Amino acid sequence: MATMDIRSRYALRPVINVSGTMTSLGASMAVAPAVDAVAEILPQFVEIDDLQRRASAAIAAACGSEAGYVTASCSAAITLTIAATMTGDDLGLIERLPDTRGLKNEVVVQTGHLVNYGAPLDQAIRLSGAKVVPVGAATEAHGYQLAAAINDATAAALFVVSHHTQQYGMVPFEEFVAVAHDKGVPVIVDAASEYDLTSFIRRGADIVLYSAHKFLGGPTAGIVAGRKPLVRAAWLQNGGIGRGFKVGKEGIAGAIAALHAWATRDHAAVRARERGYLDLWLATLNTFNGIRASIDPDPTGNPLDRLKVHVDAGAARITAWDLVDALANPRNGERPVIARDHEVEQHFFFLDPCNLKPGEEAVVMERLVAELTDARHADTPRVTPFATRDARRTASRLRWPD
Numbered sequence: 001m002a003t004m005d006i007r008s009r010y011a012l013r014p015v016i017n018v019s020g021t022m023t024s025l026g027a028s029m030a031v032a033p034a035v036d037a038v039a040e041i042l043p044q045f046v047e048i049d050d051l052q053r054r055a056s057a058a059i060a061a062a063c064g065s066e067a068g069y070v071t072a073s074c075s076a077a078i079t080l081t082i083a084a085t086m087t088g089d090d091l092g093l094i095e096r097l098p099d100t101r102g103l104k105n106e107v108v109v110q111t112g113h114l115v116n117y118g119a120p121l122d123q124a125i126r127l128s129g130a131k132v133v134p135v136g137a138a139t140e141a142h143g144y145q146l147a148a149a150i151n152d153a154t155a156a157a158l159f160v161v162s163h164h165t166q167q168y169g170m171v172p173f174e175e176f177v178a179v180a181h182d183k184g185v186p187v188i189v190d191a192a193s194e195y196d197l198t199s200f201i202r203r204g205a206d207i208v209l210y211s212a213h214k215f216l217g218g219p220t221a222g223i224v225a226g227r228k229p230l231v232r233a234a235w236l237q238n239g240g241i242g243r244g245f246k247v248g249k250e251g252i253a254g255a256i257a258a259l260h261a262w263a264t265r266d267h268a269a270v271r272a273r274e275r276g277y278l279d280l281w282l283a284t285l286n287t288f289n290g291i292r293a294s295i296d297p298d299p300t301g302n303p304l305d306r307l308k309v310h311v312d313a314g315a316a317r318i319t320a321w322d323l324v325d326a327l328a329n330p331r332n333g334e335r336p337v338i339a340r341d342h343e344v345e346q347h348f349f350f351l352d353p354c355n356l357k358p359g360e361e362a363v364v365m366e367r368l369v370a371e372l373t374d375a376r377h378a379d380t381p382r383v384t385p386f387a388t389r390d391a392r393r394t395a396s397r398l399r400w401p402d
């Protein structure tokens with residue numbers, strides 16, 4: 001253990017993450033067995049294909065699939081499994097990608113599933129050389145539209161499970177699988193953030209994809225589980241377009257360790273601890289004028305609740321986004337608190353309790369109280385137009401590295 005926090009050595013702010021498992025914040029706190037596995041394997045030589053064989057067994061055991069392998073990320077796994085549906089195990093075709101002339105190269109996906117998880121999902125599909133065929137409208141899709149979109153050139157049907165997607169009006173999973181399979185098309189499920197490791201395979205998915213660095217607390221990696229010929233064809237892409245998405249031995253070993261740790265984690269105790277944080281914040285926040293806090297279950301049914309904090313800018317004298325920005329950019333050397341703000345223009349944000357170290361819940365509370373008290377007593381209300389905030393954030397990205 002280094003005596004000084006690596007964040008101070010690198011002059012990084014000691015952020016407190018109540019945002020969730022965000023790539024932009026370093027994903028999650030890796031669990032100790034994953035950290036140990038990464039440290040143990042980094043100085044060793046191994047036969048990577050054998051390490052991936054061990055990963056296949058670990059993934060098969062965890063997900064109830066025939067086989068599996070580890071990729072650089074879930075986004076890479078989308079590209080590589082789509083590639084697999086186009087090339088199969090033909091090594092010549094694998095080296096020819098992303099040229100897909102003459103191959104089945106269309107991927108059907110519901111329009112309401114075409115999300116952006118930090119990058120556009122449709123781009124992860126297109127990177128393989130495949131063409132995206134959107135099904136239905138942004139807020140409504142039906143099985144007959146899916147059936148009509150499938151033709152002789154369809155390589156795969158992609159189904160996304162995420163809080164990012166449209167949450168109603170989509171083709172239900174069972175119907176999606178039935179329609180695709182009726183036409184002989186394999187179903188790939190992007191379940192990057194879903195705690196449920198088994199049900200998609202059990203309910204008919206041919207391939208299901210997870211992120212190792214999200215709820216599992218592994219190092220940055222992607223997990224592919226599914227039918228053996230397809231998993232093999234995806235793994236074989238490592239000799240083609242997969243090279244640029246290379247996962248190292250540390251990613252594979254860490255993902256295996258994280259899967260093992262997940263199987264023995266005391267999930268009830270974790271949930272109870274998180275509930276304690278939510279109750280603490282809820283009771284205090286609701287004493288403030290213009291703040292309405294409530295406990296909000298995860299939209300896709302993960303066993304996880306967040307605090308939803310609604311801000312009435314008139315009564316609180318600060319908008320939801322000005323409050324989020326104030327928490328993230330303290331003026332007096334306090335710790336930055338990063339809230340979950342992807343819907344903040346609707347005047348609410350969330351506090352996600354999943355990535356807190358013991359004691360940080362109290363700091364989050366102190367910072368909220370300080371900023372709300374400050375807003376209450378300020379001479380003028382803090383009401384930045386939302387468009388100004390949006391433009392400022394884009395401009396800031398374009399200034400990097402300055």
Ligand SMILES: *Cc1c(COP(=O)(O)O)cnc(C)c1O
Pocket residue numbers: 023072073074075076117160161162164190191192193210211212221222
């Ligand atoms: C996070 C996420 C991804 C990307 O996962 P990475 O492993 O970070 O590449 C893909 N799809 C969904 C739905 C996600 O939430």
